Amino acid sequence: RMAARRALKAVLVDLNGTLHIEDSAVPGAQEALKRQLRSASVTIRFVTNTTKECKRELLERLTKLGFDIAENEIFTSLTAARNLLEQKQVRPLLLVDDKALPDFTGVATDDPNAVVIGLAPEHFHYEMMNRAFRLILDGAPLIAIHKARYFKKKDGLALGPGPFVTGLEYATDTKATVVGKPEKTFFLEALRGTDCTPEDAVMIGDDCRDDVGGAQKAGMRGILVRTGKYRPADEDKINPAPYLTCENFPEAVEHILEHLL
8 A cells, every 4th residue: 555655755753642741751762763763864843732831841841851853843733823823913812821922922912802722721710711702702713722632641641622622612603723733734834844745754643633643634644652642442543544553652763764764
């Protein structure tokens, strides 16, 4: 099935759950990236839906964990959301973590006429959700940075922003514009400026629907790793099934080097 595919030119890598879980690296991930993947002639992009911190803090966290990553290699759903706000020229009610706010520096937020939702547990209370609800009823667009159902924390799985976005959609009878994974535009934006088409790329991630399913719908191959939020039988949740399921990131890198280059 893959014989007619072109040689691989780009590797997209998810972060939380794939390279690290909060402040712990996935065993062997630093070496697999630095010694193996970096030695191949492929473009690497780190693509993440994280809205818990701005790109600078995210980079600091990864550097502390021993990952050799440059800021311009990271493409986040916050970047995608900011791009959309600038295109639409709207003033958002920003329901994002305070640590993510630096990525919205310079965006006007007074007298909001749009609602932007990321992962912001401290904002997910009745008064704030009701404020968002009323704005949307008055015609404000609802922009979801992503709609993940849940994500992996050290102490177990935790609710993502998806259930809260869906609640607002239900209450206002509207549909959110989603900017992060699994949206096709997110994956295409991540490849922008790399001179690679989706057919030249593979995505590695722990979220079967958002990472692998989204990438495959955009025309890429998707490798699912059994770390992070992975649950047994996740690979049966999407059609077509993942191109490949691996134990972890180092094993995915090994497969790429042996079979896709």
